[in-house]
Amino acid sequence: MTGTELLMNVTPQESRVALVENGVLTELHIERARQRGIVGNIYKGRVVRVLPGMDAAFVEIGRDRTAFLHASDVISRNEDEGRGSEAIRDLLHEGQELLVQVTKDPMGSKGARLTTYITVPARHLVLMPNQNNVGVSTRIEDDAMRARLREQVEALRDELAPQHGFIVRTAAELADHEALGTDTAFLKKIWDSLQEAARSAPAGTEVYADLPLVQRILRDMVGVDLERVRIDSRETYQKIVDFSRRYLPELTERIEHYPGERPIFDLFNIDEEIQRALERKVELKSGGYLIFDQTEAMTTVDINTGGFVGHRKLEETIFKTNLEAAQAIGRQLRLRNLGGIIIIDFIDMQDDEHKRQVIRALEKALERDHVKTQICDVSPLGLVEMTRKRTRDSLEHQLCEPCPTCGGRGYLKTAETVCYELFREILREVRQYDARELRVLASQSVIDLLLDEESASLAELQSFVGIPIRFQVETLYTQEQFDVVFV
The missing domain is CATH 2.40.50.140 (Nucleic acid-binding proteins)
Structure with missing residues (x-):
C-alpha cells in the first residue's frame, strides 16, 4: 500500500474531496451545488x-x-x-x-x-x-x-x-x-x-453532463493505488459503492462510511492545511520560505533562505534550500491547483550539477500529479519556467474574492499619500466654487494624520484658501476614500 487515501466530505451545498498521501494533503477538489464545474459537459x-x-x-x-x-x-x-x-x-x-x-x-x-x-x-x-x-x-x-x-x-x-x-x-x-x-x-x-x-x-x-465530483474523482483516479476511500455521508457512500461495483469492482472493498462525530477533515487537519494554502507565504522546515503570487498572466514563486544559515559554505546552504523548496513547490502546485505559466525564482546556484539536481527534484515532486506539466531548464537569469495545464480555477479563486478595500491589489495608499491628494482636491474645488466652509470626510487614520503631523501644512492651506475647514470621521470609509463637501 502507498498510504494514499481519499476523504470525502459531502453536504447538500458542497462536496469536498481530499487526496492524502502518507498523511499529507496533496490535492483538494471542491464542487458547490450553485457553482458546479462544467468541464466534460x-x-x-x-x-x-x-x-x-x-x-x-x-x-x-x-x-x-x-x-x-x-x-x-x-x-x-x-x-x-x-x-x-x-x-x-x-x-x-x-x-x-x-x-x-x-x-x-x-x-x-x-x-x-x-x-x-x-x-x-x-x-x-x-x-x-x-x-x-x-x-x-x-x-x-x-x-x-x-x-x-x-x-x-x-x-x-x-x-x-x-x-x-x-x-x-x-x-x-x-x-x-x-x-x-x-x-x-x-x-x-x-x-x-x-x-x-x-x-x-x-x-x-x-x-x-459529466459525473458529480465524488464519482468523477474515483473514475479519474485510474492507476492510483488507493488504500481506502472514506465518506462521511451515508447516502453518498451508498451511491459510491453502487458506482464502484459497476465500474471499479476492485475498489469496492476499500470504500468505507465514516460515522465519527469528529469531522472527517479533522483526521489530517485538512481545514488548517487549506487555510495555509490560501496564504502567500509557505514556511520550509529548514527556516527558508516560499512566496506565491498569482497574476492574470502567470504565477510566480520566490524562494528565500530566511533563517536557514546552514553549517557549511553558502553554496551548500543555497542548494539544500532549493532542494527542499522544489519538493514543497510540487505539493503546493497540486494543492493550490495553480495552472498556466509558472515562473520559479530559485536562489542563484553556481554549480551546474546542483541546478540539475534541483530540476530533477521538482520533476520527481510532480510525478504523481494527474495534471500535465512541462518544465524547462534553469534560464540564464536563474529562473525555471514551467506550465501546468489549467482546466478549473485555482483554490484561491474558488474560495476567495478580491479584497473590497484594495480591489485585489494587495496594498493601500498610505495615509500620507491620501492627505496630499486631499490637499490637491481642496485647491481644485476652491478655484471652481464659492463656499463659506469646507467639510472633509475621511477615515480615522487620515484625519488623525491631518490634525497631528500635517497640522502645519493644514494651517498653511487653510490660510491660503481663506475659509474654514472642518473634519468628520467616516468609520465606513477605507483609508483611500475621502470627500470634500462645500457648505
Whole structure:
C-alpha cells in the first residue's frame, strides 16, 4: 500500500474531496451545488460571432457568458487537412448549430473553452465520435500489452461501433475482453442517446453532463493505488459503492462510511492545511520560505533562505534550500491547483550539477500529479519556467474574492499619500466654487494624520484658501476614500 487515501466530505451545498498521501494533503477538489464545474459537459451550441482576427468564434451554450471556440478545436470538413490548418471563417458561420464540449471552466471574466473533438469516458475506454482511430494511453508502457489492447479494441469497434474511434485508458491494463466489450457497447449507447437528445433540443441546451465530483474523482483516479476511500455521508457512500461495483469492482472493498462525530477533515487537519494554502507565504522546515503570487498572466514563486544559515559554505546552504523548496513547490502546485505559466525564482546556484539536481527534484515532486506539466531548464537569469495545464480555477479563486478595500491589489495608499491628494482636491474645488466652509470626510487614520503631523501644512492651506475647514470621521470609509463637501 502507498498510504494514499481519499476523504470525502459531502453536504447538500458542497462536496469536498481530499487526496492524502502518507498523511499529507496533496490535492483538494471542491464542487458547490450553485457553482458546479462544467468541464466534460456537452452542449448544443449556436455560433453568435466569428472572429477571423482571433481565428476563433463565440458560441452560445446557455450559460451567463458566451464560450470560446478556437479554429484548432474545430473538426475539419476535409479529413486530409491537419488539425487547426483551416481558417475559422471556412469552418463556422454565425447562426450555425453544433455539438461542443467544455474543456475549461469559465474563469474570471473569460467564458468556457470549447472543442468539437468530443470525447465520452467510461471505465476502460474513451469514445471519440466520428473518428476512425484507436489510441492507447502512454502510461501503458509494455509494448506487447499495448498491441494486444489495440487489437482487441479495434475488433470490438469494427463489430459494435465502426464509425467511432476509441482511446484505451490506463485502467484497461487489467481488463479482459468482456470488460472492454461492455464499455464499447455502453459508450455507443450513450452517444446514440446523446445525439437523439441533441436533435430535438434548442440551441443553448446541455445534452450530456459529466459525473458529480465524488464519482468523477474515483473514475479519474485510474492507476492510483488507493488504500481506502472514506465518506462521511451515508447516502453518498451508498451511491459510491453502487458506482464502484459497476465500474471499479476492485475498489469496492476499500470504500468505507465514516460515522465519527469528529469531522472527517479533522483526521489530517485538512481545514488548517487549506487555510495555509490560501496564504502567500509557505514556511520550509529548514527556516527558508516560499512566496506565491498569482497574476492574470502567470504565477510566480520566490524562494528565500530566511533563517536557514546552514553549517557549511553558502553554496551548500543555497542548494539544500532549493532542494527542499522544489519538493514543497510540487505539493503546493497540486494543492493550490495553480495552472498556466509558472515562473520559479530559485536562489542563484553556481554549480551546474546542483541546478540539475534541483530540476530533477521538482520533476520527481510532480510525478504523481494527474495534471500535465512541462518544465524547462534553469534560464540564464536563474529562473525555471514551467506550465501546468489549467482546466478549473485555482483554490484561491474558488474560495476567495478580491479584497473590497484594495480591489485585489494587495496594498493601500498610505495615509500620507491620501492627505496630499486631499490637499490637491481642496485647491481644485476652491478655484471652481464659492463656499463659506469646507467639510472633509475621511477615515480615522487620515484625519488623525491631518490634525497631528500635517497640522502645519493644514494651517498653511487653510490660510491660503481663506475659509474654514472642518473634519468628520467616516468609520465606513477605507483609508483611500475621502470627500470634500462645500457648505
